[in-house]
Amino acid sequence: MKCFSYPVDSLPGLIEAARELLEDTSYPTVREWRARGGRVLGHFQVYFPEEIADAAGWLPVKIHGARIEPRHSDARFGSYLCSILKTSLELELGEHLTLDLFVSHPICDAARNLAAIWGRNVLHPCSILYLPQNPNSAASAGYLHEEYARVKREIETIDGRAVSDDALRDSIAVFNQNRALLRRVYALRRTEPWKLSVDESYVLVALGGILPRREHNVLLATALALAGARAAVERDLLRVVFEGGFCEQPPLELLRTIAQSCYVVDDDLLIGLRWLTSDVDAHGDPLRALARAYIDQSSYSPVQHDLRKPKERMLLERIHASGAHAAILTAAKMCEPGLDEQVAYARALDAERIPYFVSEFEERMSSFDHLQIQLETFVENVLFD
Ligand code: SF4
Numbered sequence: 001m002k003c004f005s006y007p008v009d010s011l012p013g014l015i016e017a018a019r020e021l022l023e024d025t026s027y028p029t030v031r032e033w034r035a036r037g038g039r040v041l042g043h044f045q046v047y048f049p050e051e052i053a054d055a056a057g058w059l060p061v062k063i064h065g066a067r068i069e070p071r072h073s074d075a076r077f078g079s080y081l082c083s084i085l086k087t088s089l090e091l092e093l094g095e096h097l098t099l100d101l102f103v104s105h106p107i108c109d110a111a112r113n114l115a116a117i118w119g120r121n122v123l124h125p126c127s128i129l130y131l132p133q134n135p136n137s138a139a140s141a142g143y144l145h146e147e148y149a150r151v152k153r154e155i156e157t158i159d160g161r162a163v164s165d166d167a168l169r170d171s172i173a174v175f176n177q178n179r180a181l182l183r184r185v186y187a188l189r190r191t192e193p194w195k196l197s198v199d200e201s202y203v204l205v206a207l208g209g210i211l212p213r214r215e216h217n218v219l220l221a222t223a224l225a226l227a228g229a230r231a232a233v234e235r236d237l238l239r240v241v242f243e244g245g246f247c248e249q250p251p252l253e254l255l256r257t258i259a260q261s262c263y264v265v266d267d268d269l270l271i272g273l274r275w276l277t278s279d280v281d282a283h284g285d286p287l288r289a290l291a292r293a294y295i296d297q298s299s300y301s302p303v304q305h306d307l308r309k310p311k312e313r314m315l316l317e318r319i320h321a322s323g324a325h326a327a328i329l330t331a332a333k334m335c336e337p338g339l340d341e342q343v344a345y346a347r348a349l350d351a352e353r354i355p356y357f358v359s360e361f362e363e364r365m366s367s368f369d370h371l372q373i374q375l376e377t378f379v380e381n382v383l384f385d
Contacts, residue, residue: 002215003029004207011200011226018203018219019252021210025066025096029210033059034098039159042097044088044104044114045247046301047272048129049148049290051175051280054213055167056155061097062209062273063088064249065363068096076117081110082334083363084248088114092122100158102126103151107247107303108337127154135295135306144291152287168286176279178213181220186274188224190265190322194232198242198264199255206249208273237263238379240357241319243345244330244338245269246301250361257368258328261379266322268301275299302337311341312348319354326382327356328375332363355382 004021007013021029030040041053042063050060065084072093073086091097101124106112119126129151132140152163182205188196204223208216240262242255249269258264278297281289300306300314319327329345331338342358349356357378359371 003032004211004215004219006219008222009226011223011230014219014223014226015200015203018207022203022206023067023252025068025091027061027091027097027210030059030061030097033212039100040098041155042092042099042102043129044102044107044111045084045272046105046107046303047131047275047294047298048103048105049151049294050213051168051171051286051290052148052152052163053155054171054174055286056152056159056161056163058100058155058159059212061099062270063091063102064209064247064270066091066096067251067364068094073121076121080334082248082332084332085110085114087363089118089121092118100124101155103129105129105131108335110334110336125154125158127151131294131304133305135304136308141288141291141295144294145285145288148287148291165286169282172280172282172286172289174213174217176282177217178208178220179274179276179279181217181224182208182274184224185220186266188227189263192232192234193237193239193263193265194234195230196227197256197259198267198269199252199259202252202255202269205273206270209270236383237261238326238382239263239265239322239324240326240328241265241315241322241324242267242269242328242330243315243318244328244332244342244361246271246303247338248332248335248361248363250330250332251363251365253368254361254365254371257372258375260372261376262326262328264328265324266318268299268318271299271301302341312344315345316348316352316354325355326378327354329356329358330361333360355385 006017039058041058042061044063053060065087068087070086070090073089102118104115115126115128242264246268275298276293280293300309300311329342331342
């Protein structure tokens with residue numbers, strides 16, 4: 001039985017239903033899952049091997065904050081922190097979501113203590129997945145394999161059942177299909193961006209964080225068929241890459257504002273859902289395959305440091321591969337890694353004479369007029385230069 005119903009013969013209808021679900025902070029699909037007796041693993045940004053939870057028959061839920069007041073959680077954190085930490089914890093404290101296990105990663109100084117703080121405020125276990133600090137080390141894949149095995153044991157302990165390798169291989173195959181569909185969404189954005197705007201694409205992609213992945217696969221295939229057949233006409237908009245959405249998420253209205261004057265032909269929004277860039281081997285040792293994929297077949301973000309993937313070079317590759325003519329460099333307010341990287345990105349773009357627009361956002365911001373005027377001025381300058 002499906003968790004989520006939507007129109008299958010109209011792209012605007014499907015996207016509107018997806019948007020309503022995404023913005024519903026009562027998380028109806030997660031409630032439905034729990035009502036049927038299912039367990040839920042919440043994992044904080046940026047990347048988590050969701051196949052492990054899926055193979056246990058659990059629903060992996062991507063925790064990336066929400067547009068809610070952190071009424072209960074605000075006092076649990078110091079000031080001068082990004083918003084996503086507070087609103088993520090608020091999801092449980094404010095009873096928007098109920099989890100069976102929460103997993104976070106020490107991605108930055110601010111998030112380093114998230115699992116510990118979370119664990120002091122809820123009754124279920126909270127855990128930290130330590131992704132390798134140095135993916136260039138020859139020992140990193142073996143180390144990560146052991147970390148994934150540890151997380152699997154934690155799930156098994158709560159569940160009271162073992163997770164078999166066959167179940168893991170099945171989940172890897174399902175997620176491979178999901179990754180392939182997401183790549184098709186982004187390919188469409190690169191080749192015919194007038195058929196799917198950045199805000200439309202975002203809601204379709206983000207639903208992967210709250211839907212069973214098999215259901216998400218059907219939704220994406222339906223949306224892609226409708227978008228491919230869409231009778232939309234190309235407009236004279238600036239092709240840009242949006243960078244800065246790897247952790248805290250900008251409001252949908254911000255993306256919609258950008259879409260009025262730009263074709264966003266690539267981005268790093270919710271990059272954790274697309275972290276693995278090609279199929280994971282679904283035939284051998286499944287945890288080893290997932291660990292190898294994290295090391296060798298992965299994207300980039302300001303919170304992973306891999307000498308083989310200098311982030312400035314990766315951004316330039318993203319711009320060139322998507323045929324973008326400019327970049328929008330954003331960062332969440334108070335996000336140290338994001339703001340640091342903004343400086344490095346700007347230098348690299350200056351060196352290549354690629355125009356860029358710099359801005360900051362917060363998940364709960366509500367006024368976009370100023371941004372719209374500034375962005376339109378930037379776009380006009382680039383287009384008529
Ligand atoms: S938004 Fe930035 S500072 Fe906040 S948790 Fe994410 S990476 Fe850390």
